[in-house]
Amino acid sequence: MDEAAADRLATLIESSDLAGLVRLVDAEARDRRWEALVDIAERCREAVERGKQVWAIAHYAEYRLALEAPAAYAGAVVGDEGAGLSLGPLWEVAATTHTWDDLEPHLGAPASRALVAHERVLHGEAVDPSTIDPRVVDLPLSVMSWEPAYATAVYRVDGADFPQNPGPSLEWVTLPPSGRPAEEDDAVHALLDLVRPWSDESSGRAVAVAVEGNALEAVAALGPRRARVSEATLEQALAAMAWAGASGGAFGRRRGGPVGRSGAWWVLTALLGYDEPPTEREWGTEGRDLEWVLWDPGDQVGGWSLHLAIADPDDGLAWAMSAVDMR
Numbered sequence: 001m002d003e004a005a006a007d008r009l010a011t012l013i014e015s016s017d018l019a020g021l022v023r024l025v026d027a028e029a030r031d032r033r034w035e036a037l038v039d040i041a042e043r044c045r046e047a048v049e050r051g052k053q054v055w056a057i058a059h060y061a062e063y064r065l066a067l068e069a070p071a072a073y074a075g076a077v078v079g080d081e082g083a084g085l086s087l088g089p090l091w092e093v094a095a096t097t098h099t100w101d102d103l104e105p106h107l108g109a110p111a112s113r114a115l116v117a118h119e120r121v122l123h124g125e126a127v128d129p130s131t132i133d134p135r136v137v138d139l140p141l142s143v144m145s146w147e148p149a150y151a152t153a154v155y156r157v158d159g160a161d162f163p164q165n166p167g168p169s170l171e172w173v174t175l176p177p178s179g180r181p182a183e184e185d186d187a188v189h190a191l192l193d194l195v196r197p198w199s200d201e202s203s204g205r206a207v208a209v210a211v212e213g214n215a216l217e218a219v220a221a222l223g224p225r226r227a228r229v230s231e232a233t234l235e236q237a238l239a240a241m242a243w244a245g246a247s248g249g250a251f252g253r254r255r256g257g258p259v260g261r262s263g264a265w266w267v268l269t270a271l272l273g274y275d276e277p278p279t280e281r282e283w284g285t286e287g288r289d290l291e292w293v294l295w296d297p298g299d300q301v302g303g304w305s306l307h308l309a310i311a312d313p314d315d316g317l318a319w320a321m322s323a324v325d326m327r
Contacts, residue, residue, distance in 0.1 A: 009040060062086070115259075152257055172228050180211060180213065215291055228298050229309075268283070
């Protein structure tokens with residue numbers, strides 16, 4: 001950054017001219033002056049320590065670096081933290097627009113390396129397992145044959161999209177009497193953990209129950225007498241859980257695709273009664289032996305929601321959850 005540009009940046013920071021700083025970031029990114037964006041982020045962070053309210057500009061400059069800059073710059077701003085003030089965690093932002101081979105030489109911390117690698121796997125890229133610490137994300141570095149092709153985040157300069165995999169069509173049914181309450185177990189906690197940011201960091205609510213009975217009897221235990229329901233495949237249920245687990249809801253921090261996938265795996269692990277994920281063969285057979293139901297109460301418009309019920313016919317147990325976070 002030349003002296004004139006540095007003086008202009010200093011003036012904007014000292015006057016806390018956020019609109020002017022945003023325009024400056026936009027101009028530098030448009031002209032692909034990546035070192036200038038690095039300077040803006042660094043100087044804004046220094047100014048925050050002096051009490052200037054320009055922290056959002058530092059985040060914005062780093063977001064543009066992660067999104068658009070060459071891998072050397074994008075990798076340098078990647079961390080393993082949550083989304084913060086950005087639309088998503090910077091490791092996920094960078095991983096949606098750069099390949100693993102490009103980013104890998106510029107990633108340092110084991111956690112961020114693993115998260116980027118697992119995000120690239122969701123995009124269909126092959127990653128050498130020896131290049132990351134397997135303890136960070138306890139998942140295989142490939143999408144298993146029984147998993148869906150997970151929908152991935154799309155980040156843009158002016159926003160982001162977090163698409164969902166298509167689910168089955170739902171139809172109204174009258175629910176049976178609720179099942180007899182069963183002991184709250186690991187599956188209930190795993191279901192609630194999927195959407196923890198919705199209730200802890202945002203304005204959402206989530207409930208989950210375990211009952212003796214079938215899936216619809218578990219839904220009835222949550223209160224409704226009628227609901228829109230459909231049987232679902234294992235793949236459809238995993239996709240819905242992973243989408244919810246990746247998000248932060250309306251106001252919480254987005255956790256990212258690999259975190260959502262991990263949450264979905266642990267729900268299935270708990271449902272099957274394992275202490276750790278079983279083998280691929282066991283997942284393919286045992287996971288499909290469970291009965292999966294997607295449902296909703298029929299009054300949800302917009303926002304974030306996950307309504308799921310599962311039954312284990314062999315054990316006579318069923319679980320249901322309802323999670324909602326509206327804008």
